[in-house]
Amino acid sequence: MTGNRITYRTVDGIRVPGTWRHVFIRNVRHHLTDLFIYADGLVDCWGLVTLEEFGGKLRSGWVATELPEGAEASAFELATWKFGEPRTWLTPETLVAEIRDTIDQLNGRPDSTDRCLAAVDAFLADRTEEKRAAARDAYFAIPRTQRPYALGDMDRKDRPLQVPVAGPGGFAARRPDEEITQEVYDRALAYFEDRAKWRAEQRSRVPADGPATPVAPAIHLCQSHPLEAPDDPGTEALRNEYPAPVEVDGVTYPTVTHAYWSLSAADPAVREAVARAGGGTFEARSLAAGADRREGWEQARTAVMAALLRAKYTQHPHLARVLLSTDDATLVYDDIASGFWGDNGGRGRNWAGRLLELVRSELHAGRSSPR
The missing domain is CATH 1.10.357.40 (YbiA-like)
Structure with a gap:
């Protein structure tokens, strides 16, 4: 997610928008540094490379997704420390998937979450097993770290999303030992019906003092x-x-x-x-x-x-x-x-x-x- 971290680089006089996030690199010790991601698919982490080349840096461990207990780390000109009981949710595959989503966002394209929600809407409109399978595949294509945010509902997180893609008698991704009952399934479908109504109301609602963005083109x-x-x-x-x-x-x-x-x-x-x-x-x-x-x-x-x-x-x-x-x-x-x-x-x-x-x-x- 790009948030407010907006940057760019200039190529032949043209601005290429970008954003950045923190990562650790392993060069003798672990160093906290910035990973810059650009709309043209290039990333910069101590050198501008393609996403495929960046994957090689991940696989080699130079960009670190594993943080060993007791390993030395530093943030340049800020602090040094040793890891104690470190926990990380990233894997090389997850980080690359998150970067792909970021590149989509920078280009104004649907990212994996958008594609999943579109597939779920298609299933809800025509509840065939084929479309459920497509929605399930789209759900698992979302980076694991991003799934809880897919619905923008931090109370329920992605629980209502897991249920319809698994179906009655199936098992939700986060509760593989708990079979989904018809009652639980019906509640999830009702959640999406209410969500669709709320989103329609939000789209049609105009702030009391007028629109937030200009109507006329710049x-x-x-x-x-x-x-x-x-x-x-x-x-x-x-x-x-x-x-x-x-x-x-x-x-x-x-x-x-x-x-x-x-x-x-x-x-x-x-x-x-x-x-x-x-x-x-x-x-x-x-x-x-x-x-x-x-x-x-x-x-x-x-x-x-x-x-x-x-x-x-x-x-x-x-x-x-x-x-x-x-x-x-x-x-x-x-x-x-x-x-x-x-x-x-x-x-x-x-x-x-x-x-x-x-x-x-x-x-x-x-x-x-x-x-």
């Missing part, structure tokens, strides 16, 4: 440097360098970018020069770049930018309409010179896009406020 605001406002700029008008004069504290700036860089400078002479820079936003940025920043600028810059964006869209209603027309789309803003303001292929923080979304929300609020 909009990419590519970098541009127009010197004149075109008749129909489209979303290009949402860029900070778009020629839309903004007035702040009695000073009119050609663009939001001019205003931002002017207000960032500590020297009043530089501020004035930037405000009147005639070579477009590139000249404004260049003039400010060599000057000292205002004290506390790093902490204040997002508030300043938010105020400038409010000014832009308040003073130019036609541009406010362009911003409002983006509905609730995520606004992905590029800024080659700044990973703070720009998304820049997922490597930046996209603060310019996020503040545009904030101002858009404020504009919507202004239109819908009660009178």
Whole structure:
């Protein structure tokens, strides 16, 4: 399971998403280290290898799934210890199966748990022995360590899943000496009927204050440097360098970018020069770049930018309409010179896009406020 452990590597300029987990390697002593898993099927544990090659490292014991009593171990720059009564649930086969599931998850494909639940649904819809056998095979294809989590029910764990795939008169995987009665079987089927109803309700339920994710597709605001406002700029008008004069504290700036860089400078002479820079936003940025920043600028810059964006869209209603027309789309803003303001292929923080979304929300609020 990838959880929140998100990483990536770059191949020919393309980001390959990945995640990581802890493993032990055996190099004289056991070392706790990270195993990186990537969507293209490669894994990195002291060297980037294919999953088949990684299986060889497991079989050789270099990546350890057995932890001997009394063996020395370490976590780099953190601690050393000896194993006392160690317990591990992993085998080489289980770890490889878990990694395969992780690769499926990184690619948005059904993993072994998803495939099992789909096979169980198929059996419940058409209760033939053939489909029960397919569901049973799919259940045992889930790594043993992951089966208790398959239903997302930590009270019952996977008990309701074991029963229908075994059937009346069969034996559940975790209780091989206890024959499944018809009553137990019927209760398991009722569990899945209730679960199907609950899932249908969850899918159709909308949070009281609206959906958690955007309805409209994301909009990419590519970098541009127009010197004149075109008749129909489209979303290009949402860029900070778009020629839309903004007035702040009695000073009119050609663009939001001019205003931002002017207000960032500590020297009043530089501020004035930037405000009147005639070579477009590139000249404004260049003039400010060599000057000292205002004290506390790093902490204040997002508030300043938010105020400038409010000014832009308040003073130019036609541009406010362009911003409002983006509905609730995520606004992905590029800024080659700044990973703070720009998304820049997922490597930046996209603060310019996020503040545009904030101002858009404020504009919507202004239109819908009660009178």
